[in-house]
Each structure stands twice: as C-alpha cells, then as structure tokens.
Amino acid sequence: MRGLFGLGKKKEESDNKESGPESAVSNEARYIVQYDRKICIGAGVCAAVDGKHWEMVKDGKANLKGSTEKSEKLFEREVPETELEEVKRAAEGCPPSAIKIIRKDTGEKIV
Numbered sequence: 001m002r003g004l005f006g007l008g009k010k011k012e013e014s015d016n017k018e019s020g021p022e023s024a025v026s027n028e029a030r031y032i033v034q035y036d037r038k039i040c041i042g043a044g045v046c047a048a049v050d051g052k053h054w055e056m057v058k059d060g061k062a063n064l065k066g067s068t069e070k071s072e073k074l075f076e077r078e079v080p081e082t083e084l085e086e087v088k089r090a091a092e093g094c095p096p097s098a099i100k101i102i103r104k105d106t107g108e109k110i111v
C-alpha cells in the first residue's frame, strides 16, 4: 500500500506572501521603519547620521526615502538587517522620537 494523505510533505510557500521589492533575500530579518512626519521638528539628525535613508526637504522636514504613506503623514518602508544599524542611529537620534523601528516577523519594537 502507498502512504495516505501525504502527511510528511508539509511545505511552506512563503516566498510570495507580500510583494516586497527585495523578496529574493533569503532568511535575513527585515525591519519596518515608521516615520511620523507630523511630529518631525526638522532637527536634521536623521539625514546627518543616515543619508542613505533620510533627506531634508524644502519644508524643513525630513523625508524617508523609498517610503509609502500608510496614513496621514505616517510613512513606512522596509529595510534588511544589513541596514538596521544605520536606521537605528537615525531613530535613536531623533529628538521628538518621530522614527520607530519594528522587526517585521516578530513585531519586536527595536526603537
């Protein structure tokens, strides 16, 4: 007799769950950077310490490069673990704490 029900072949199909632009990256943790532009005071720390992800713009506030607006003035983007230290520096240096970092798979608040 053959094995019934295929019990041993439970396989996860997680590659295409979300349409992330860098889904080819293996099992590296990913982080969500959240930026509340309403409370940005334009101190410029973020752009000074992490110009890769942040820039100052005409209205005197920061822009989180490559982000999308999730709700009014609340912006988000993902970064891989290799960029975590840079975005952490910006978040930790932001005087009004306008920047939060959350680990995507566990929901752990990093900053």
Ligand code: SF4
Pocket: 039, 040, 041, 042, 043, 044, 045, 046, 047, 061, 062, 090, 093, 094, 095, 096, 097, 098, 099
């Ligand atoms: S460090 Fe914070 S307050 Fe200063 S520009 Fe960046 S986001 Fe705005």
